[in-house]
Amino acid sequence: MKRPYIESLIQARKSCRRFEKHSDEFPGKKEAITAICQAANSAPSAGNLQAYKCLVIHKKERIKRLAHYCQAFVRDADFVLMFFSDSASSSRKYRHHGALFATQDATIAATYAQLVGEEYGLGSCWIGIFNDAITSTFSIGDLSPIALIPFGIKEGKKTGIKLPDSPVEGTKHRKALTEVFVMDE
Ligand SMILES: Cc1cc2nc3c(=O)[nH]c(=O)nc-3n(C[C@H](O)[C@H](O)[C@H](O)COP(=O)(O)O)c2cc1C
Secondary structure, X not given: OOOOHHHHHHHHOOEOOOXXXXXXXXXXXXXXHHHHHHHHHOOOOHHHOOOEEEEEEOOHHXXXXXXXXXXXXXXXXXXXXXXXXXXXXXXXXXXHXXXXXXXXXXXXXXXXXXXXXXXXXXXXXXXXXXXXHHHHOOOOOOOEEEEEEEEEEEOOOOOXXXXXXXXXXXXXXXXXXXXXXXXXX
């Protein structure tokens, strides 16, 4: 029996800490960001509350600044998704479970994002260690940062990007993308 594609995708993904260094944007970057956010937005969440938000950091100067708060290799990423948990919104329904559920909502969404990034040939790495001062420059209200996922072209794989001809439409009952994913300007 042919192995389902998702299994090969899971086996193919590994943390990428070396991205192609280039100052220009790769063709299809915007479409890749949309597709990855769409996938993350489709992830399961406690009570379908989606108790997290995500800052999409896509400008080179801002990414370089971001790298100072975590790891040097992040500076070469093409874009970074920064996930925050929204414990208050989950706690309204789930009381003391709220903080844990909001963290889980954010991390499941980040996992979906990483896998779909891999599907398009983009490398990524989960960043869980960052300086707390990061929120002085990268924040969404007073939400708690959970994880950063830098995405980029894997070193030596310039031709490895394959994007869909048309974006996969979300078919689930979910918040609008713009409600969850905030563009960093
Ligand atoms: C919660 C969590 C935190 C992590 N934090 C970091 C990090 O701060 N920096 C880093 O380079 N990798 C980080 N990683 C990536 C792990 O080192 C990596 O996933 C692990 O070694 C397994 O390798 P693989 O991703 O290639 O399968 C983190 C992964 C997770 C799940």
